[in-house]
Amino acid sequence: MRKILYLIAILATVLATISCKKEKKATKTPAIVGEWQITDIITKSAEFAGQTVNIYLSFAKDKSFEMYQMIGQGRYRKFSGSWKLSGKNLSGSYSSGKAWGSSYIVSVSEDLLTLTATEGGEADTYEKTVIPEEIKDESYE
Numbered sequence: 001m002r003k004i005l006y007l008i009a010i011l012a013t014v015l016a017t018i019s020c021k022k023e024k025k026a027t028k029t030p031a032i033v034g035e036w037q038i039t040d041i042i043t044k045s046a047e048f049a050g051q052t053v054n055i056y057l058s059f060a061k062d063k064s065f066e067m068y069q070m071i072g073q074g075r076y077r078k079f080s081g082s083w084k085l086s087g088k089n090l091s092g093s094y095s096s097g098k099a100w101g102s103s104y105i106v107s108v109s110e111d112l113l114t115l116t117a118t119e120g121g122e123a124d125t126y127e128k129t130v131i132p133e134e135i136k137d138e139s140y141e
Contacts, residue, residue, distance in 0.1 A: 030088060030108040032059045036126035039112075055124075056131045059083060065092060068131065068139050078139040090115065 038055040051072040058066045065083045068076040083092035091103040102122075104115040111128040 030085070030106045030113075032085065032090070032106060032108065032113060033061050034059065034128055035131045036113050037129040037131075038124055039127045040125040042123045055126075056129070056135060057126060058131060068135050076135050076139040078136075078141050080141075089118075 036057045036059075038053070038057075041053060052070075054070045054076075056068040056076075060066075063082050063084065065081060067079040069079065070076045079094055081092055081094040081096075083090060085106065088106045089103055090106045091100060093099045102117040102119040104117055107114040107116070113126040113128070114123060115126070116123040
C-alpha cells in the first residue's frame with residue numbers, strides 16, 4: 001500500500017512539472033492583442049520624403065486587425081484583414097485577400113511592440129494606446 005501511495009505521489013509530481021513546462025512555453029508567444037500607435041520608424045528601403053506618418057494598429061483576439069494610416073496631411077485610411085502569429089513571426093492578409101508585403105518578427109516589452117520586417121529592414125515601434133473614436137469614424141477605406 002505504501003509503495004502505491006509513493007508511486008502516486010511521484011506520478012503527481014511528474015505531471016505537475018510537465019504541466020508547468022507547457023504553460024511556460026505558451027507564454028513565450030508575444031501578446032499583441034490590443035491597440036497600438038506608432039512611435040518610431042527605422043527604414044532602410046523607403047523614404048517618406050519628410051512627410052509625417054501616423055499609424056494606429058488594432059489586433060483582435062479573433063485574429064482580425066484594423067490599421068489606420070495617415071501619410072502627410074489629410075485623413076486616415078483604414079485597412080483591415082486577418083493576422084497569424086507563429087511563435088514570434090507575424091504575417092497576415094488584407095480583407096481583399098492580398099498578403100502583407102512582408103512578415104514581421106514581433107517583440108513585446110511592457111507597453112511597446114516592435115515589428116521588424118523580414119524583408120526590407122524596416123523596424124516599427126508602437127506604444128499601447130486607445131485608438132481615438134474620431135480617427136475610426138473619419139477614416140476611409
